[in-house]
Amino acid sequence: MATAPKTPRLGALIGEELRLLLYDRWLLFAVTCLPAGLFFFIFFLFQQGIVRDLPVAVVDMDNSQLSRSLIRAYDASCNLHLQNYPSLEEAAQALRRTEVYGIITIPAQLEQHLRTGLSPQVTAFYNFQSILVGKVLKSAIATAHATFNAQLATLQGLARGNVQLIQAQGTAVTTRKQITPLYNIGSNYAQFLVTGLLPTIWQILMVAVTVLVWAAEERRTGIANWLQERAVTKMIVRLGWYQVIFLLQGFSFLALFVWQGWPARGDLGLLLLAQWLTVFACQGVATLFILVIPVAPRALSMATAYTAPSFAFLGVTFPVTDMEPFARFWRSLLPISHYMEIQIGIMNYGVSFVTLWPSFWALLCFFPIFLAIAAIMYVKKNSSTPCLLPETPTAPAGESQ
16 A cells, blocks of 8 residues: 655754755855855945045145144144145146045235235135045034134134133134934944845845755756645745845844944834844745746846845935936835835834835735745746756767777
């Protein structure tokens, strides 16, 4: 009497996943060393967090006591590190060689013109190829110059006599301003960039690793053969096994954010739920890629092209409201863009689940992909044809080795 085939146990299926990792060393590297290396590289790259001591050339054509006071006012800014140059030509050459990021030119007869009531012009040039450096230089120079002008106006008011210091200051600065940056009080660029870069890299890794998993399975046994027995159970175990790995990676960079003292004002449990939905969505997209595109390298290339530009579409460096319709459409196709809305809402604003429901719903909309995956796998299981790697051409009959 025929006996029923043995049902593979959970431990045996997990053992199969471990053997698959050991079978493909590149897959093992992509799951272990590569994520850790990339996460730590990005973290240490932006560890300083605040742009300081940017080299700026200064050309003093006046060489007066007042011009030297102005130079000291600029140099007092923590963002600027002034370097004296004897001529504008030498300063321009240093700017072209990227030895300095900007040039400040103090005109001749600066002090004399100020004493006679004229308004001399101090000229500043700065390299705006790097938007971050350009914005910092512009703000630092403008702030230092405005402070110096207020000090001069205060001294002029005191020189008239019969005026108290507070009155002279009120005349010099008619209205005071207090500008407070919310949600990033220290203007920490690490908090601004790293909290977006790490999730973006995480998405790339999840999609790439999932493609590599199926490619390795095709090389080892063939997807069609793998689906012949207990396909649903195997699929659940495979997705669940790598979900644990991906969630550990996501939890790791969240722990890094908290360890750095960056804000975490909302419910972190909701954020972990959002991470799980993001993992599921990325696995679905990657599996669909590898099943639809029959060659593994092409599928991996398409997956990379799909995920690589994600950071530009997050809405972190460029507002979503100003994006073109196609950019907003492409953004809606990226799971990480919806996750980032949840992460920013929870970490920075502490908003509730009701407010974040549209982003959660957008992640749930990726789940129907698994219906398409189930249909494709059913067809492949019954057709028993390999799907990932191109067939190796065989020699014509009659041709000897």
